[in-house]
Amino acid sequence: MTNKIHWQDLGEVKRKADEASVSFELTYSESDGSFYISIDSAADDENYISHEGSFDLVVEDAIKWLDGLLKHKEV
Amino acid sequence: MEKDRRCKNGYEISLEDLCRTEPKWAADHIRQLERETKENNMYCAANGCTNLAKYKNMIKIGEGNYMLFDLCEKCNKLNWEMEIKQEREKKMSEINTRLSLEEYELTSGAKAKFLALDGERIPGQTSIGFKGPNMHGVMSVTPTFEVREKDSTNNEPWERLQKLYELAEKKQVSFSMIYGGMPNKWQFTMNMPQVRTSCASYRSEEELFDETLERAEGTLRRLR
Numbered sequence: 001m002t003n004k005i006h007w008q009d010l011g012e013v014k015r016k017a018d019e020a021s022v023s024f025e026l027t028y029s030e031s032d033g034s035f036y037i038s039i040d041s042a043a044d045d046e047n048y049i050s051h052e053g054s055f056d057l058v059v060e061d062a063i064k065w066l067d068g069l070l071k072h073k074e075v
Numbered sequence: 076m077e078k079d080r081r082c083k084n085g086y087e088i089s090l091e092d093l094c095r096t097e098p099k100w101a102a103d104h105i106r107q108l109e110r111e112t113k114e115n116n117m118y119c120a121a122n123g124c125t126n127l128a129k130y131k132n133m134i135k136i137g138e139g140n141y142m143l144f145d146l147c148e149k150c151n152k153l154n155w156e157m158e159i160k161q162e163r164e165k166k167m168s169e170i171n172t173r174l175s176l177e178e179y180e181l182t183s184g185a186k187a188k189f190l191a192l193d194g195e196r197i198p199g200q201t202s203i204g205f206k207g208p209n210m211h212g213v214m215s216v217t218p219t220f221e222v223r224e225k226d227s228t229n230n231e232p233w234e235r236l237q238k239l240y241e242l243a244e245k246k247q248v249s250f251s252m253i254y255g256g257m258p259n260k261w262q263f264t265m266n267m268p269q270v271r272t273s274c275a276s277y278r279s280e281e282e283l284f285d286e287t288l289e290r291a292e293g294t295l296r297r298l299r
Contacts, residue, residue, distance in 0.1 A: 005240055007233035027251040028243060 009059045013037070016066035024062060037062045119147035126150070 010026065017024050017039070024039045037058045119126045126147030146154065243250050 005237055007236045010233075025251055028240060028249055030243060030249045033244065 005055045006059075009056070009063075013059060013062050013066065016063060016070065020066055020069045022066070022069070026058075039065060118145070119150050120145050121147070121150040124150055 013024060013026075022039055024037055026035060026037050028035050034053055035055045035058045036053070039062060118124075119128045124147060126149065128145030129148045129151065239250070
């Protein structure tokens with residue numbers, strides 16, 4: 001059975017990525033039906049790769065990470 | 076199967092247990108392990124590596140069996156790339172016989188070779204070239220779409236993506252959405268059945284979202 005994906009949540013990731021000046025990639029892997037998100041931030045030479053999981057979980061991870069990055073930038 | 080039997084370097088698990096039947100448990104468990112890793116300053120388990128571990132990653136240790144290892148960022152990425160490469164090579168061997176380079180006449184009258192699936196040119200394909208090293212040394216058929224956002228209140232783009240996801244799931248095709256570039260923009264990439272030496276890209280900067288996704292859907296439907 002196909003999962004209903006909350007694609008709109010990607011909009012939130014996009015907005016935060018814009019704010020933090022980073023890019024990200026969402027990948028759906030058909031081999032195990034999971035998603036992952038990688039975020040590249042050239043600013044602090046950090047490359048974060050979330051663990052594979054459901055769409056909601058990886059998006060949640062991405063938003064948390066971006067929030068942390070934005071907070072770090074504010075300091 | 077016992078879920079969290081501790082081994083020397085991690086936890087012995089089964090892929091099926093972890094990723095399919097209990098995805099939430101797996102995600103929660105991995106997060107807990109991540110916290111432990113950070114708190115305990117654990118070191119990378121890769122041979123010869125002395126970096127601090129930053130991730131837990133599954134490494135295949137037998138048919139259907141995976142073990143979680145503490146890995147540093149570099150080794151984690153290498154392992155991930157290796158898994159992807161192995162998976163792609165397996166699929167390549169299955170599909171390569173259906174892909175070929177065919178010569179077609181362009182509207183200008185010139186002739187050019189394009190990638191064909193079962194002898195028919197893949198719709199929307201506009202070029203054939205070599206993909207860079209970021210594809211882990213394996214060249215892929217990579218239709219790329221620019222996803223143009225209409226407006227923030229319009230759900231249509233996301234509904235189309237849902238349909239595309241369902242189609243990709245049905246056809247067992249992976250895909251990626253990239254938000255990047257200079258300046259940032261959406262790109263949609265399907266990791267279609269792979270070929271070893273060439274890739275085909277859809278360049279659709281002037282095309283509307285619907286049209287680009289229709290091409291993606293059309294290409295997916297052509298896959299058996």
